[in-house]
Amino acid sequence: MTVGTGPVQAVSEHTHTAPVGSAPSVSAPVDSAPVDSAPADSVRWQSGSWDSAPWESAPVVSAVRSAAATDSLRVLARACWPEPADDGAAPPAVPGFIVSSFNPLVIEVAERCLRQVFGEPPAAEPRRAAGVGILLASAGGDQGTARALAEAVAAGARVPPLLFFQSNPNAVLGHVAARWGLAGPVISLGPAATGRGETPEQTCRLSLAEALTAAAVLIGDGDAREALVLAVEQGTVPGAAGDRAVALYVAGDG
Amino acid sequence: MADTDTRPQRGVGITGIGVVSGCGRGPEALFDAVLAGRPAFGPVTRFDVSRTGTGHAAQLPEVHGLASELVEVIGGALRRARLDRDAEPSGVVAQTPVLLAVHSDLRIADVTGQVAEGIAERFGSQPPCRVYTGACVASSTAVADGAAHIRAGRHERVVVAAGYLVEPDTFAVFDAGRALSRDGAARPFSKGRGGLLLGDAVAAVVLEAVGAARRRGVEPLARLSGWGGAGDAYHVCRPRPDGEGLARAIGMALRRAGAAPEEIAYVNANATGSPLADPAEAAALRRVFGDGVERLPVSSTKSVHGHALEASALLELIVTVLALNTGRLPVNAGFLEQDPECRLDLVLGEARAARPGYALSVNSAFGGANTALLVGAA
Numbered sequence A: 001m002t003v004g005t006g007p008v009q010a011v012s013e014h015t016h017t018a019p020v021g022s023a024p025s026v027s028a029p030v031d032s033a034p035v036d037s038a039p040a041d042s043v044r045w046q047s048g049s050w051d052s053a054p055w056e057s058a059p060v061v062s063a064v065r066s067a068a069a070t071d072s073l074r075v076l077a078r079a080c081w082p083e084p085a086d087d088g089a090a091p092p093a094v095p096g097f098i099v100s101s102f103n104p105l106v107i108e109v110a111e112r113c114l115r116q117v118f119g120e121p122p123a124a125e126p127r128r129a130a131g132v133g134i135l136l137a138s139a140g141g142d143q144g145t146a147r148a149l150a151e152a153v154a155a156g157a158r159v160p161p162l163l164f165f166q167s168n169p170n171a172v173l174g175h176v177a178a179r180w181g182l183a184g185p186v187i188s189l190g191p192a193a194t195g196r197g198e199t200p201e202q203t204c205r206l207s208l209a210e211a212l213t214a215a216a217v218l219i220g221d222g223d224a225r226e227a228l229v230l231a232v233e234q235g236t237v238p239g240a241a242g243d244r245a246v247a248l249y250v251a252g253d254g
Numbered sequence B: 001m002a003d004t005d006t007r008p009q010r011g012v013g014i015t016g017i018g019v020v021s022g023c024g025r026g027p028e029a030l031f032d033a034v035l036a037g038r039p040a041f042g043p044v045t046r047f048d049v050s051r052t053g054t055g056h057a058a059q060l061p062e063v064h065g066l067a068s069e070l071v072e073v074i075g076g077a078l079r080r081a082r083l084d085r086d087a088e089p090s091g092v093v094a095q096t097p098v099l100l101a102v103h104s105d106l107r108i109a110d111v112t113g114q115v116a117e118g119i120a121e122r123f124g125s126q127p128p129c130r131v132y133t134g135a136c137v138a139s140s141t142a143v144a145d146g147a148a149h150i151r152a153g154r155h156e157r158v159v160v161a162a163g164y165l166v167e168p169d170t171f172a173v174f175d176a177g178r179a180l181s182r183d184g185a186a187r188p189f190s191k192g193r194g195g196l197l198l199g200d201a202v203a204a205v206v207l208e209a210v211g212a213a214r215r216r217g218v219e220p221l222a223r224l225s226g227w228g229g230a231g232d233a234y235h236v237c238r239p240r241p242d243g244e245g246l247a248r249a250i251g252m253a254l255r256r257a258g259a260a261p262e263e264i265a266y267v268n269a270n271a272t273g274s275p276l277a278d279p280a281e282a283a284a285l286r287r288v289f290g291d292g293v294e295r296l297p298v299s300s301t302k303s304v305h306g307h308a309l310e311a312s313a314l315l316e317l318i319v320t321v322l323a324l325n326t327g328r329l330p331v332n333a334g335f336l337e338q339d340p341e342c343r344l345d346l347v348l349g350e351a352r353a354a355r356p357g358y359a360l361s362v363n364s365a366f367g368g369a370n371t372a373l374l375v376g377a378a
Helices: A042-047 A058-071 A102-118 A143-155 A162-166 A169-180 A200-221 B027-036 B066-080 B108-123 B135-151 B168-176 B210-215 B244-257 B277-295 B309-326
Strands: A074-081 A132-137 A186-189 A226-233 A244-251 B012-021 B041-043 B056-058 B098-102 B128-132 B157-164 B201-209 B222-231 B264-268 B297-299 B358-365 B369-376
Touching: A058 A200, A058 A244, A074 A102, A102 A143, A102 A169, A102 A226, A102 A244, A132 A169, A132 A200, A132 B222, A143 A162, A143 B168, A162 A169, A162 B168, A169 A186, A169 B369, A186 A200, A186 B128, A186 B135, A186 B222, A200 A226, A200 A244, A200 B135, B012 B027, B012 B066, B012 B135, B012 B210, B012 B309, B027 B309, B066 B098, B066 B108, B066 B157, B066 B201, B098 B108, B098 B135, B098 B309, B108 B128, B128 B135, B135 B157, B135 B201, B135 B222, B135 B309, B135 B358, B135 B369, B157 B309, B201 B210, B201 B309, B222 B244, B222 B309, B244 B277, B244 B358, B244 B369, B264 B309, B277 B358, B309 B358, B309 B369
Parallel strands: A132 A186, A132 A226, B098 B128, B098 B157, B264 B297, B264 B358
Antiparallel strands: A074 A244, A226 A244, B012 B201, B012 B222, B041 B056, B157 B201, B222 B369, B358 B369
């Protein structure tokens, strides 16, 4: 299969200048997912925190094209944090998750993406939802939680019990899975083969490509038919200023 | 088991294993301990545990850094697979991807970077191509992915490696979550169980297309006949009590192998000694095997080697391969008394002889992630 002839994606090859909407449009969205309502030009993105829509970057475009070609993967919805309208805000706090912006970021970006596909939670059809995997890639992982834990241990201070489950990235995926009823495989991935010194924005794009490639393997192998693919990187400054997160919802052709 | 695979090129074999654990260095030390039901737990000496509710874990007495241990163990697995440089000078190893499972913490980038440098230097291999951080199913997920790559023809062989060495931060946070046993023993499926104990493990396996291995003149140690993964969609950290997610993962592994439940001769269980999770796992096994579960030998070897977090599933896969190959089933140690919610045919007291069939290794993690790996005779 060659790009542009089948259920091939939707993601512009132009990295900085082409409006998202002018790329071949995202393939037939499930349940009328309003993917085209995503901000549609790079000027808007540059006025926000990303320098361009994250799914337009070279590693993501390449991963999507490869997945489309080898596994007939289609992108049905996409979302990110921050979007231009977020304007410096922090992701909404989530009860049960403390200390770090990592878990709220995962939940918020997943929510934005899944609402496009399913509307309100839970996902409508349990049979379909049983085939939806969730994959999260993060090179840095939950830096806020890891740092809080390391500092408490080094100081001989009491470790907050909530950090127990929060210390693993799978836990927040369990939150998303339970809220939306998504019962496919749950997979957390660490650093892709990145170099050092990338910005959270660059790293997030590489992580997204990594998770997307893993989702293609999972769907190609038959353990899931669709997947929520997430990439989350915290900024170096505590307080969420540099945080980046992206979500794609993808489906195989089966 | 007769070789009934009509697509020998795509059958997935296990051609190399390497392991160090709290039981000692090498597969033999591990398997001797689990067959004897001899727990490796002792007082933690590696760091101060005076502020925690327990002071026990399964530790190697002398341990190098995690990255260095990972490189050594990968080397051991490659040697057993006859893939070291002397045996395969043609760059085969250099083209073999490494899937690595390690804990997600502040050191992860350093550890993965050091492993990449170490294996490039020692074996001329590529850097780890993917890192798995999903707790107790991290390494079984990596195995499933590796198998999927081989089955799809993307690679002829993949190395899966995983490591966890008991260290202060995870010890403290598991203690804070009241997950650690307070009586110095892990008692999976037993009445009176009080939680898990952590243990060191660094492990590696070489997965290889059966046909490719045989073309090299190497007979696989075992076949990875099936694999599956499924979620609970239930809770952040609690397992679904009816075991439906884990049962689905097991069902996927059986279907992939074309195996019937009656053909399973042993289950290496995930059970950690957790009051909530052990009954959920027993419920999952009953969903799959029905009343037959009462005649299906089960043991959780975490009672001997401890819980090695991201490395646990790979450690337990190695135990499962050794059980299948030797026909001897490891002991579920630490058992006190039957829990009516965990009515299983546990291997208690001493090792048991296995009947012919497949062996299954199952794992579950936070987030409701479940995996199943099915091992068959080569």
